[in-house]
Amino acid sequence: MSTYPQRVRDNILPLSVGSTLPEAFEEWSFTERTEDHEQPIETCQLCEQEALRYHFEIRNSLTNKILWVGSQCILKFGLSVFESGRRLSESDTKKKLERLMQQMRLESCMRALEKLAIAEKNKILSNALLYYRKNKYLSPKFAFVVLWRLRSNKIDHSPSFFKINLKRDKYQNDLRGMSLGHVHTIWPALSSSQRDMAIRMGHSAPNAA
Ligand SMILES: [Zn+2]
Structure with missing residues (x-):
């Protein structure tokens, strides 16, 4: 079984231009698209965590690839979340994701x-x-x-x-x-x-x- 960072690396590097995790993470941001699967049946396409009910879409700005991930991964890896063109701080990102979850x-x-x-x-x-x-x-x-x-x-x-x-x-x-x-x-x-x-x-x- 591959370790957690290895899994993340294997999932994101082939879809990114950067060759290290920090470089790759810089290229990805939340697209504002969310999905409620009604039951905790989905998997995070980044860390492979299972039993997710809510999916958040992230896109790579250089390769245009997308991944559906859990909100925890957006926070954990500091992926960009924007509002009115402004990149949000960590605490504002948390608030925004919580608001979106509330909406769902x-x-x-x-x-x-x-x-x-x-x-x-x-x-x-x-x-x-x-x-x-x-x-x-x-x-x-x-x-x-x-x-x-x-x-x-x-x-x-x-x-x-x-x-x-x-x-x-x-x-x-x-x-x-x-x-x-x-x-x-x-x-x-x-x-x-x-x-x-x-x-x-x-x-x-x-x-x-
Ligand atoms: Zn994840």
């Missing part, structure tokens, strides 16, 4: 909601879809209906990707008044501070299955 999670939620709205002709669900598209979060009550119906319809989705808003008093009251079963349905979508809030309201965490 949102789109994945939207796709699940669209399938659900087609599967069940239901006013609440079509309203939830419009609401989520506009606000990028759900109220606790909407979240319960959406996650419950997604599960019942066996529509592939990641509950933790949905965002719930608890900033308004009304939403907090809704959460306070929810049955424990409903709270547990939306639990994966709650952030850790939102879970703390639910516990302060008297709810308990689901048992770790």
Whole structure:
């Protein structure tokens, strides 16, 4: 089995002009294209790490070759990421990649909601879809209906990707008044501070299955 740096070298040098890794890395930059494979089934074409869900495309500016890699490789090897023609610093690159990942999670939620709205002709669900598209979060009550119906319809989705808003008093009251079963349905979508809030309201965490 080849070692990790050797793998990286074998994958990138034949597609680059430079003959050393640092020279080669200089030629590559992120193209802004991303792909969500829905499941962790893909491989990084640079380091060969497996079980990736998200792919980021990089291109060599001299050879025009492309590779689909994991975000970690972009960070680890300091590959160029641009915004409005400006090369981003390491911390801004990290923020940008995280933002793109967030966007892909949102789109994945939207796709699940669209399938659900087609599967069940239901006013609440079509309203939830419009609401989520506009606000990028759900109220606790909407979240319960959406996650419950997604599960019942066996529509592939990641509950933790949905965002719930608890900033308004009304939403907090809704959460306070929810049955424990409903709270547990939306639990994966709650952030850790939102879970703390639910516990302060008297709810308990689901048992770790
Ligand atoms: Zn990689």
